Amino acid sequence: MHDFPPPLVPAIDTALTKWERHGRPGLPENGFALARPPGRRRQGIYRADTGSPVIEPEGHILRMAPSPDGRSICVQLAERADEDAALGLVDTATGSLRLYPRIRCRYDPMLWEDDSSGVELVAGRSHSLVRLDARTGRSTASAVPPDTRLRLFPGGRRGLLAESRPGSPSRLIDRATGAELAEFAAIVRVLPAGEDVVVDDGARLQGLDPGSGARRWRWDDPDLRVTSFAARGQDIVAVGVRAGRGVIVRLVRGSVAAEREVTHRGAPAVATGVSADADRFHVLIEGPALPPRVVPAEELLSDRPAAARPEAPTRTERYAFTAEDGSRVPVVVTSPTGAKGPAPLILTCYGGFGVPSLPVFEPTVPAWAEHGGRYAIAQVRGGGEHGSAWRQAGRGLAKGRGIEDLAVAARGLVGAGLTRPDLLVLAGASHGGVLATSCALGSPDLCAGVVSTAAPLDLLNLGAHPLGRRWADEFGASDTPRGIEHLRRISPLHRARELTPGTAPPRFLGIVLAEDSRVVADDTLAVVDALRRVGGSAAVWRAPETGHGGNHLDSLHRLGTTVLGFAATITGSARTAPSTT
Numbered sequence: 001m002h003d004f005p006p007p008l009v010p011a012i013d014t015a016l017t018k019w020e021r022h023g024r025p026g027l028p029e030n031g032f033a034l035a036r037p038p039g040r041r042r043q044g045i046y047r048a049d050t051g052s053p054v055i056e057p058e059g060h061i062l063r064m065a066p067s068p069d070g071r072s073i074c075v076q077l078a079e080r081a082d083e084d085a086a087l088g089l090v091d092t093a094t095g096s097l098r099l100y101p102r103i104r105c106r107y108d109p110m111l112w113e114d115d116s117s118g119v120e121l122v123a124g125r126s127h128s129l130v131r132l133d134a135r136t137g138r139s140t141a142s143a144v145p146p147d148t149r150l151r152l153f154p155g156g157r158r159g160l161l162a163e164s165r166p167g168s169p170s171r172l173i174d175r176a177t178g179a180e181l182a183e184f185a186a187i188v189r190v191l192p193a194g195e196d197v198v199v200d201d202g203a204r205l206q207g208l209d210p211g212s213g214a215r216r217w218r219w220d221d222p223d224l225r226v227t228s229f230a231a232r233g234q235d236i237v238a239v240g241v242r243a244g245r246g247v248i249v250r251l252v253r254g255s256v257a258a259e260r261e262v263t264h265r266g267a268p269a270v271a272t273g274v275s276a277d278a279d280r281f282h283v284l285i286e287g288p289a290l291p292p293r294v295v296p297a298e299e300l301l302s303d304r305p306a307a308a309r310p311e312a313p314t315r316t317e318r319y320a321f322t323a324e325d326g327s328r329v330p331v332v333v334t335s336p337t338g339a340k341g342p343a344p345l346i347l348t349c350y351g352g353f354g355v356p357s358l359p360v361f362e363p364t365v366p367a368w369a370e371h372g373g374r375y376a377i378a379q380v381r382g383g384g385e386h387g388s389a390w391r392q393a394g395r396g397l398a399k400g401r402g403i404e405d406l407a408v409a410a411r412g413l414v415g416a417g418l419t420r421p422d423l424l425v426l427a428g429a430s431h432g433g434v435l436a437t438s439c440a441l442g443s444p445d446l447c448a449g450v451v452s453t454a455a456p457l458d459l460l461n462l463g464a465h466p467l468g469r470r471w472a473d474e475f476g477a478s479d480t481p482r483g484i485e486h487l488r489r490i491s492p493l494h495r496a497r498e499l500t501p502g503t504a505p506p507r508f509l510g511i512v513l514a515e516d517s518r519v520v521a522d523d524t525l526a527v528v529d530a531l532r533r534v535g536g537s538a539a540v541w542r543a544p545e546t547g548h549g550g551n552h553l554d555s556l557h558r559l560g561t562t563v564l565g566f567a568a569t570i571t572g573s574a575r576t577a578p579s580t581t
Contacts, residue, residue, distance in 0.1 A: 005541050005562040006509070009574045012564045015370040019363035020553055022291035027275035027282055030066040032073060032092070041553040045073060045090065048277065055095045060085075060550055065110035065119065066092075072134045074110045074119045081515040081547030081555065083107075084125065089132060100139055103130050111152040111159045120159070122150040153190035155197035156210040162187040172199065174210065181213030193231035200226065202354075203388065205238070207254055217254025223387040224249070225356055230276040237281045237297050239271035241356045244318070244330045244385040246270040248283065248300050258301050264290055265310065270358045271300070286361035288334040288375070289314045313337060314369045316359055321412025327393075329405045330379040330386070332359045333418060336369045344373040344571040345419035346563075347410055347447075351402035352431035352474055354384040354391040364560040371564070372573060374418060380405035380435065396476045397483070400490045406439040410446050422448050425567040426506075429453040430519065430548065431474070437492035437527065440506045441499065449507040449570040451563050452492075454516055454548055457523035459491035460484065467518045493523060496530035505531055508538040509566045511559070515547040 026035035028048035036043045037051070044056035045064055054073070062076040062085045071092055076085035077099065087103040090096070104125035112119045120131045128141040129150070144150050149164040157176040164170040169183040172190070184201040191198050196207040196216050204220040224247065229238035236251040239262070246262035248271055262271045264285055273284040274297065281297035289312050315337050320328040335343070346368060350357045357377050359365075365375045379385040382394025382402040394402040410426065413419050424447040428436030433455025440450035459475055462468035477483045488494050499505055508531055510524035524540055531538035541562060546555040568574035 005543075005558065006539070006565050006569060007574075008561060009371075009565045009568050012367060012371055012568060012574075013561050015367035016363055016557060016560050016564070019291075019366050020557060022361075022363070024292050025284065025294050027273050027284055027294060028277040029064070029275055030068065030277060031070050032064070032066045034061055034064050036553070043550070045075070053095070054092050055090050055097060057097065060547075060552070062105075062107050062550070063110070065112060067112050067116040067119070067134060068114060069116040071116065072119075074112070074121075074132065076105045076107070076110075081513075081545060081549070081551050082517040083547055083549045084517060087121070087123065087130065087132070089119075089134065089137065098137055100132070102126070103128075103139065103141070109151050109153060111154060120152055122152060124149070151187075153197075154192050155190060160190055160197065160210065162190065170201075172208075172213070174213075179213075181210070182208060182215070189229075191229070191231045193236060194234045196234075198229070198231055198236060200229065205229065205236070205251070205254070219251060219254045219256075222389070225354065225384040225387065225391075227356065228271075228273045230274045230281060232276040232279070232281065235281075237274050237276075237283070237301075239274050239283060241270075241358060241385050242387075244332070244358075244379050246285075246358060248274075248297065250297075250301055260301055262300055264295075267312070268316070268359075270360050272360060288316050288359045288361065289366045289369075290361060292361050311337075314366055319412065319416060321408050321415075323401075323405055323408045327381070327405075329381075329408050329412070331376050331409045331413065332379070333374055333376045333413070334359065334365055334369060335374045335418075336372060339372070339374065342414075342417060342420045342423055344371075344423045344425070344567060344573050345376060345413060346373065346425050346427050346567050347376045347378060347406070347413065348427045348432060349378040349380050349383070349402070349406050349409075349435055350428070350430075350432040351378075351380040351382040351394055351406070351435050352399075353382075354388075355431075356384040357432075358385070363556075364564055367560070368564055368567070371568060373567070373571075376409070376413060376418075378406050378409035380409070395474060397486050399475055400486070402435050403439045403442065403490055406435055407443055407446060410439070421446060423571045425449045425451065425570065427451040427453075427563060427567070428455065430455055433457070434459070434475075434492060437508070438490050438495060440508075441492055441495040444499070444503055444505045447506050449509070449566065451509045451511065451566055452524065452527075453511040453559070453563075454513050454519045455492075455524070456519050457491070457510075457527050458493040459487040460494070461523070464522065465519050493527050493530065496527045499531070499534045499536070501534045503534055503536075505534070505536040507566075507570050508536065509562075510538070510540040511562065512540060512542050513546045513548060514542055514544050518548040 023038035026033035045054045060078040073090040078085040088099045105123040110121045161173040170187040188200040207216040226240040250258040286292035380402040426436040433452035512521035528538040
């Protein structure tokens with residue numbers, strides 16, 4: 001395994017460094033924000049009103065929960081990028097941190113008591129219900145069944161408990177009485193809203209009486225994928241995606257009071273989060289060349305004329321190309337403002353788990369545009385950009401449709417004169433890496449190269465990955481002859497092994513992450529070996545100090561220069577310098 005990335009392209013390195021100087025602000029939560037300010041390489045916790053730091057640790061903060069009185073913040077802090085965190089308490093007056101190394105957690109919801117005397121969570125990695133006393137620092141824990149997923153949410157007198165077991169509906173339980181309030185296909189999040197609680201079950205929002213479980217209202221819009229919501233009294237603001245575009249919706253008691261497409265100064269943008277704090281709603285917005293910023297929700301929901309749109313270094317356009325079954329596959333393309341004719345183009349996608357692929361701010365996009373390249377996002381079936389039917393159309397035994405859609409997008413971009421096969425690079429991470437690699441190897445003349453990052457490339461052996469057993473429903477189960485044949489047909493490793501000498505597959509770069517706790521490297525190594533056996537050009541790079549979740553900016557910079565450098569090299573647009581990292 002190679003520990004050195006491909007040769008560095010100095011111009012790309014410089015452009016990427018420039019765009020990385022923009023920070024990533026956090027949404028305010030009870031007066032604090034988890035953010036990365038401009039110029040800083042790591043996240044910290046800051047006071048929302050002044051921006052002054054509370055704590056700037058060396059590790060990775062997965063999640064924070066300020067106490068109601070603002071004196072303490074419960075944090076989940078991982079030493080490495082492997083998403084394995086220890087629980088901690090931060091004193092907001094001094095910034096001192098008390099860690100509990102034996103309490104291991106991973107994005108688990110934390111619930112403060114109303115008087116701020118203690119905080120609780122179900123620590124998933126420790127399989128225990130934990131309470132920290134904020135005054136004494138003492139911790140108590142009780143075991144929970146390992147085959148049951150439990151989470152705590154606010155609501156009622158002592159909070160609500162979500163209980164999920166394999167093959168059964170998720171139950172919402174009132175902790176004060178032990179009574180079951182309701183059952184759902186899934187429970188994503190629960191928030192108090194006035195006297196009610198709002199439950200997001202992944203398909204709709206529902207208002208419940210936290211005492212009796214009686215449903216007060218239900219809002220169901222199958223064409224809209226809600227990605228975040230916040231409540232203030234009976235007012236709810238939700239952000240999400242409809243028809244591939246970012247939208248913001250205001251609800252009052254379950255009825256839509258307003259809906260707008262998300263824009264900034266007249267240009268389309270994406271809302272990636274919303275919070276309610278200091279008596280108002282706050283929304284995090286961003287775009288391909290629009291660094292993220294927090295704005296009042298009222299600004300996005302109003303009908304006031306937009307401010308003058310400043311000249312941008314890029315332009316973003318939408319295309320749609322027709323698949324064999326007549327479906328239109330949307331593609332969002334960001335190009336240099338004055339670009340004309342075919343140019344080096346990176347085409348990416350995700351296409352799984354109902355996750356939307358949207359044109360958010362990634363420093364690699366404007367940096368690549370400064371180098372003269374285009375960057376495209378294919379919204380293939382299986383993703384969450386176009387409602388529940390679009391998501392189901394690329395799931396399970398239909399997973400091959402997402403791969404076919406990506407090929408349709410690639411050929412459509414060539415046909416539209418935006419690129420050529422020798423200038424086209426497919427790229428994908430995690431689930432997107434599966435689709436990109438399978439697509440490139442299934443149609444070797446489609447593109448010049450493909451980059452796969454942290455992807456499970458052997459679909460017949462998903463159980464070899466730490467979280468692989470959870471992916472069976474998404475890719476299709478392998479417990480029937482039909483399921484096995486389906487997975488073999490679309491598996492990137494199987495496609496690589498089916499190639500014959502002289503096929504000349506696209507150049508392949510497999511990136512594995514040194515601190516990945518979800519996907520192991522074996523599949524990528526096997527694909528590289530199979531491609532080399534037929535004379536293909538294939539390399540693997542192990543990204544140091546990098547994991548599958550949030551990473552420090554240094555790690556993201558190495559990943560960015562590696563992917564862009566590979567694309568520039570194989571499309572003939574690079575002037576490289578030897579790598580020294």
